[in-house]
Amino acid sequence: MIRLENVTKIYNSEVTALRDATFDVAKGEFVFLVGPSGSGKSTLLRMMNRQEKPEKGAVWVAGRNINEMPDSKVPHLRRNIGNIFQDYKLLLNKTVHENVAFALEVIGRPKHVIRQQVPAVMDLVGLTGKQDRFPHQLSGGEQQRVSIARAFVNRPLILLADEPTGNLDPGTGEGIMRLLDRINKTGTTVVMATHDQRIVNMMRKRVIQMDRGIIVRDQARGVYE
Amino acid sequence: MWSRLAYTFRETGASLRRNVTLTVAAILTSAVSLFLVGGTFLVQRGFDNLLSKWAGGVQMIVYVNPTATPDQITNIRTVLAQNTNVVDVSKLDYLDYARSLEEAKRLFAADPGTLNLLNQTNLPTQFKVVPIVGKTDVLVQFEKSFAGLPEVKKIVLARDQIEQISKLRDFVQTVTVGLSILLLIGALILIWTTIRTAMYARRREIEVMKLVGATNWFIRIPFMLEGLIQGLVGAVMSCGFLLFFNRLWTNGVVKLKGDNGFQALVVSNSFLNFVMLMLLLFGMVAGAIASGIAASRFLDV
Numbered sequence: 001m002i003r004l005e006n007v008t009k010i011y012n013s014e015v016t017a018l019r020d021a022t023f024d025v026a027k028g029e030f031v032f033l034v035g036p037s038g039s040g041k042s043t044l045l046r047m048m049n050r051q052e053k054p055e056k057g058a059v060w061v062a063g064r065n066i067n068e069m070p071d072s073k074v075p076h077l078r079r080n081i082g083n084i085f086q087d088y089k090l091l092l093n094k095t096v097h098e099n100v101a102f103a104l105e106v107i108g109r110p111k112h113v114i115r116q117q118v119p120a121v122m123d124l125v126g127l128t129g130k131q132d133r134f135p136h137q138l139s140g141g142e143q144q145r146v147s148i149a150r151a152f153v154n155r156p157l158i159l160l161a162d163e164p165t166g167n168l169d170p171g172t173g174e175g176i177m178r179l180l181d182r183i184n185k186t187g188t189t190v191v192m193a194t195h196d197q198r199i200v201n202m203m204r205k206r207v208i209q210m211d212r213g214i215i216v217r218d219q220a221r222g223v224y225e
Numbered sequence: 226m227w228s229r230l231a232y233t234f235r236e237t238g239a240s241l242r243r244n245v246t247l248t249v250a251a252i253l254t255s256a257v258s259l260f261l262v263g264g265t266f267l268v269q270r271g272f273d274n275l276l277s278k279w280a281g282g283v284q285m286i287v288y289v290n291p292t293a294t295p296d297q298i299t300n301i302r303t304v305l306a307q308n309t310n311v312v313d314v315s316k317l318d319y320l321d322y323a324r325s326l327e328e329a330k331r332l333f334a335a336d337p338g339t340l341n342l343l344n345q346t347n348l349p350t351q352f353k354v355v356p357i358v359g360k361t362d363v364l365v366q367f368e369k370s371f372a373g374l375p376e377v378k379k380i381v382l383a384r385d386q387i388e389q390i391s392k393l394r395d396f397v398q399t400v401t402v403g404l405s406i407l408l409l410i411g412a413l414i415l416i417w418t419t420i421r422t423a424m425y426a427r428r429r430e431i432e433v434m435k436l437v438g439a440t441n442w443f444i445r446i447p448f449m450l451e452g453l454i455q456g457l458v459g460a461v462m463s464c465g466f467l468l469f470f471n472r473l474w475t476n477g478v479v480k481l482k483g484d485n486g487f488q489a490l491v492v493s494n495s496f497l498n499f500v501m502l503m504l505l506l507f508g509m510v511a512g513a514i515a516s517g518i519a520a521s522r523f524l525d526v
Contacts, residue, residue, distance in 0.1 A: 168321035
């Protein structure tokens with residue numbers, strides 16, 4: 001589903017964020033990217049949805065080299081990739097329902113599709129009954145669920161999560177992980193950057209460990225270390 | 226399709242409401258600058274009308290009484306054409322009644338009353354005389370001898386009329402063109418700033434849109450529509466100003482007594498309509514393009 005080949009990313013011609021990174025992620029796999037801040041986890045995620053382009057190497061998503069993809073095709077690539085962030089990136093002036101529907105609206109999905117898919121995903125993330133609330137009326141965990149609903153409402157092939165439990169207490173974080181696990185079980189590939197040791201150890205999924213831009217460990221059913 | 230249209234109009238409306246102060250400033254500046262642009266066209270047209278009888282290097286007009294017989298007209302032509310060292314015979318042109326009436330329609334556009342009174346018995350025909358290059362001063366010396374020819378009504382020299390008018394035209398043109406360019410730049414910068422501000426206010430939304438796969442055009446179009454509306458409203462206001470001031474000017478000129486030449490400074494309604502149409506189109510296109518460019522700068526997410 002995702003393949004990185006000798007990917008190197010250098011910022012401002014001096015800071016090397018990634019050095020020669022190579023790995024594959026199979027369809028339906030759940031992968032943790034772990035490592036300290038600044039180790040290159042977020043950069044890796046940004047490579048996968050073409051927010052960044054590498055200086056060297058190739059990034060393949062669903063069989064296509066996305067670095068050679070023309071800019072006009074990038075929106076179509078991104079419709080197959082959901083994104084979840086530590087700070088949720090919700091639109092504060094929109095209700096829960098509007099936030100989720102927004103993701104379908106801006107890619108031109110017709111109203112009847114929106115009416116059908118939004119309640120279904122709200123049910124999946126456990127927010128039924130809260131669709132008319134605004135983000136500030138929700139807890140952090142609930143806001144992250146809205147963010148997950150928005151990322152998943154278009155049924156993407158891949159979900160990229162950047163520290164999704166970073167702002168949450170341990171219990172709430174576990175709830176979010178159970179939700180991501182359920183989504184993963186529907187066949188969606190999940191790549192999640194985190195330095196939440198407890199969660200990695202609890203999930204026992206594949207772990208790719210980064211250190212100063214280099215992949216230092218790639219382990220199936222791994223733990224944080 | 227409908228949901229996209231509904232989205233575009235909803236977002237444009239919301240953005241215009243959010244940004245009221247800047248929007249009003251952009252609209253007013255566009256209105257004043259487009260008004261000046263339109264005014265420049267009208268003034269230019271007025272001067273062109275005024276000077277049209279001198280177009281093509283004509284330096285002397287010999288007006289011939291309407292009562293002149295064809296023989297007398299031929300005689301005048303012969304005398305004029307004899308002076309081959311002064312008159313450029315190849316450009317010697319005789320405007321018969323039909324062509325003189327055509328010219329009068331331009332010159333008296335503001336004065337249909339006078340125009341209606343003109344007929345074959347009172348409208349003089351005319352010879353337009355172009356001197357050989359460098360011989361204008363010599364031509365002027367012939368004025369008196371031509372004036373003595375039978376059935377010559379009067380002779381008018383360009384030198385007396387053109388110089389002052391041209392100086393005035395150049396001055397007015399420089400001022401109006403200069404001012405309108407400056408104000409137009411100001412208006413476009415304001416539209417640009419309005420759009421940038423609107424986009425900055427919505428940067429989070431735009432980031433989310435980009436990440437969920439909205440195309441750049443989808444994001445850009447509501448902002449372009451916003452710029453287009455600002456340009457259009459400014460242009461409509463400028464057309465209002467133009468109509469108002471043109472009417473004031475036309476009414477003032479019509480009230481002036483006699484053939485003082487000012488009648489030519491009034492433009493026809495069809496030209497006024499053409500200028501207003503151009504302003505509307507220009508306002509919309511410039512507004513949309515300025516905001517489209519401003520929007521593009523924000524889309525590199």
